[in-house]
């Protein structure tokens with residue numbers, strides 16, 4: 078009998094994420110975040126000055142700090158002790174006014190609601206019981222508020238590793254849900270339709286889907302240190318979605 082993964086077990090695994098890895102992602106995330114995810118999230122969010130934003134599953138908080146530096150009033154939620162402690166230390170040092178809350182998104186306490194936008198970047202694939210987490214993100218929004226979320230593109234989740242082996246992408250299972258082992262904590266695969274249909278069931282209106290590709294010049298510069306990086310030019314490693322609360 079296989080045991081169903083729980084949010085608590087996944088959170089414990091995320092809690093093993095080492096501090097050195099957090100420091101290595103200062104100030105604006107890793108390579109993929111810098112070149113593929115952040116520019117799209119920021120464009121979708123638009124001018125955040127003076128707006129109330131929720132960073133749902135903020136990790137070590139780099140994106141919360143980027144939003145606060147652009148003038149947003151940021152609340153950030155993170156369940157792990159380690160990443161939250163790091164984020165709070167940064168806040169103590171920088172004094173950006175970010176409010177941190179420790180919680181599982183599937184059991185989100187009342188945060189005062191009415192956020193203008195919620196960002197949930199690379200979090201939903203980390204959550205076994207993800208539908209209540211997505212619902213909490215939507216319910217935190219004011220009517221017409223914007224949910225922006227990113228996931229590893231469900232059709233190309235293991236892009237770099239399979240490209241390195243085959244010189245092309247290979248995928249043998251797409252339609253079912255399954256767990257993908259990763260260095261610190263697993264990711265959970267679901268087809269794209271699962272995410273988009275849940276948004277629709279929550280009464281959201283899709284505004285945009287983005288599948289960002291890497292600039293060929295940046296790929297060329299990085300190819301010596303990251304073999305297979307050209308795959309990011311040809312195929313999208315991330316799916317980024319913006320939707321409005323109805």
Ligand SMILES: C[S@@+](CC[C@H](N)C(=O)[O-])C[C@H]1O[C@@H](n2cnc3c(N)ncnc32)[C@H](O)[C@@H]1O
Pocket residue numbers: 084087088091092133134135136137138139140154155156157160180181182183197198199200203204210
């Ligand atoms: C890949 S990291 C992304 C973190 C951050 N959003 C970023 O882009 O750097 C996944 C994050 O999801 C968080 N997470 C896992 N399960 C969660 C849950 N049930 N509720 C909220 N966050 C969760 C992890 O602790 C981790 O910080």
